[in-house]
Amino acid sequence: MSALRVLVIDDEEDIRHMLTMLLRKEGYEVDSAEDGETALEILSDRDFDLALCDVRMPGLDGMQVLGRLEQRGDDTTVIAMSAFGDRELAIDALRRGAYDYIDKPFNKDEILLTLLKAQERLELKRENEELKQKSEADDFPEIIGQSDAIEDLLETIRKVAEYKSTVLITGESGTGKELVARALHRRSPRGDAPWVAVNCGAIPESLLESELFGHVKGAFTDAGADKAGLFEEADGGTLFLDEIGEMPMNLQVKLLRALQEGEIRRIGENTPREVDVRVLAASNQDLDEMVDAGEFREDLYYRLNVIQLHLPPLRERIDDLPLLVDHFIESRSEDLDAGVDGISSEAIDRMTQYRWPGNVRELQNCVERGVVLADGDTIDLEALPERIRDNDDPLDAIFHGDDLSIKKMSKALERVLIRRALEKTDGNRTHASDLLEISHRTLLYKMEDYGLEDVGKGD
Numbered sequence: 537m538s539a540l541r542v543l544v545i546d547d548e549e550d551i552r553h554m555l556t557m558l559l560r561k562e563g564y565e566v567d568s569a570e571d572g573e574t575a576l577e578i579l580s581d582r583d584f585d586l587a588l589c590d591v592r593m594p595g596l597d598g599m600q601v602l603g604r605l606e607q608r609g610d611d612t613t614v615i616a617m618s619a620f621g622d623r624e625l626a627i628d629a630l631r632r633g634a635y636d637y638i639d640k641p642f643n644k645d646e647i648l649l650t651l652l653k654a655q656e657r658l659e660l661k662r663e664n665e666e667l668k669q670k671s672e673a674d675d676f677p678e679i680i681g682q683s684d685a686i687e688d689l690l691e692t693i694r695k696v697a698e699y700k701s702t703v704l705i706t707g708e709s710g711t712g713k714e715l716v717a718r719a720l721h722r723r724s725p726r727g728d729a730p731w732v733a734v735n736c737g738a739i740p741e742s743l744l745e746s747e748l749f750g751h752v753k754g755a756f757t758d759a760g761a762d763k764a765g766l767f768e769e770a771d772g773g774t775l776f777l778d779e780i781g782e783m784p785m786n787l788q789v790k791l792l793r794a795l796q797e798g799e800i801r802r803i804g805e806n807t808p809r810e811v812d813v814r815v816l817a818a819s820n821q822d823l824d825e826m827v828d829a830g831e832f833r834e835d836l837y838y839r840l841n842v843i844q845l846h847l848p849p850l851r852e853r854i855d856d857l858p859l860l861v862d863h864f865i866e867s868r869s870e871d872l873d874a875g876v877d878g879i880s881s882e883a884i885d886r887m888t889q890y891r892w893p894g895n896v897r898e899l900q901n902c903v904e905r906g907v908v909l910a911d912g913d914t915i916d917l918e919a920l921p922e923r924i925r926d927n928d929d930p931l932d933a934i935f936h937g938d939d940l941s942i943k944k945m946s947k948a949l950e951r952v953l954i955r956r957a958l959e960k961t962d963g964n965r966t967h968a969s970d971l972l973e974i975s976h977r978t979l980l981y982k983m984e985d986y987g988l989e990d991v992g993k994g995d
């Protein structure tokens with residue numbers, strides 16, 4: 537531990553001098569102030585570990601200094617000094633937040649002992665804070681990111697994990713919705729109970745109800761035996777309804793009932809069964825819009841949306857990219873036994889410029905590809921997919937660049953659209969102009985202007 541900084545506050549010069557000498561000799565870093573005002577100024581300028589503060593001073597006295605420090609949330613440890621016999625003042629000081637007090641005239645050993653005690657307490661406090669920070673930083677090791685967006689997200693997860701409230705997780709494809717849902721479950725009091733995930737979009741409509749709620753034998757043609765549904769499987773734990781926007785309307789009604797009543801009915805059975813399930817739902821569609829369009833039930837939407845966790849797209853937290861890349865290099869390289877352990881700064885630059893429509897999943901795949909294709913132990917530009925290496929998409933410049941010129945961006949956008957139309961139609965200008973909704977002549981003119989005459993003709 538480096539030298540502790542102590543501020544001596546006393547109106548008597550002799551005492552300031554004596555304490556300063558004594559404490560410096562003991563290895564403390566010492567400063568002094570002759571009155572309360574000056575002390576407060578110094579303390580707001582610089583951090584001190586300890587302050588020795590006389591209680592009786594002209595102007596702001598020790599009590600007032602303690603009061604101000606508390607007001608502004610300064611937690612410097614203060615040791616009050618009072619004349620022998622001023623017991624009451626000393627006790628008052630303790631009440632106002634002083635850590636300890638010493639009597640004047642001083643006994644050298646007593647001062648040093650009091651300081652040592654205060655120092656021990658400080659060290660303990662620091663250790664506790666470090667431990668706390670460490671455990672908070674490590675409690676979601678699987679979620680990589682230090683952007684404000686991710687920090688806020690983790691903070692919310694910590695808060696909501698312990699409750700049974702339904703959580704709706706939204707965000708574009710590949711932003712980590714399932715990862716977050718699992719983390720939330722693991723961190724909840726149900727962490728050791730079942731985790732059951734179902735992708736509502738991947739199961740045919742006719743089977744989804746029986747998947748979720750189960751059925752009894754003979755309920756329908758293929759129902760050869762009684763079968764419990766996923767709600768029952770998740771009893772006591774968490775059910776993750778992925779792509780909830782894909783759930784058919786008639787099932788939405790049944791889901792809403794299950795959520796409200798806490799009970800479900802197997803198909804073909806009359807008596808309901810009680811289940812204790814926490815539901816997490818995810819969607820990359822805009823459910824709000826679906827409600828407006830009459831494609832998603834409003835009542836269910838509100839029931840699911842008690843708490844919403846929104847995962848921002850990667851391009852909006854691009855600062856996290858280098859961390860994610862390092863993480864994926866390490867894990868992919870180990871899995872594949874590839875011996876790759878770094879990436880060139882050019883490659884990182886180019887990746888930072890890209891828009892990542894597929895978000896973290898796309899990044900993960902891109903890194904895996906890079907690990908496989910890398911020449912040696914470093915991922916270089918050549919190991920990046922062409923779309924990222926030769927990226928000239930003006931939308932990326934719009935998202936990441938500082939250039940706000942509409943004229944310039946429109947031209948860049950026009951050029952890309954024309955190039956794509958020509959590629960798509962193998963250079964057929966009539967079809968391309970149809971796609972672009974411009975006249976054949978305008979197209980010819982612009983192709984010349986943008987130097988695109990040879991696009992789509994093969995080479």
Ligand SMILES: Nc1ncnc2c1ncn2[C@@H]1O[C@H](COP(=O)(O)OP(=O)(O)OP(=O)(O)O)[C@@H](O)[C@H]1O
Binds near residue numbers: 681709711712713
């Ligand atoms: N912050 C992150 N840290 C580490 N890995 C992440 C992070 N976010 C996403 N991933 C990884 O990216 C991949 C995609 O994440 P996930 O499947 O959770 O996305 P999703 O939002 O559910 O996508 P979709 O909408 O396509 O289902 C996973 O392999 C996941 O582990």
Ligand SMILES: [Mg+2]
Binds near residue numbers: 713714778
């Ligand atoms: Mg998913």
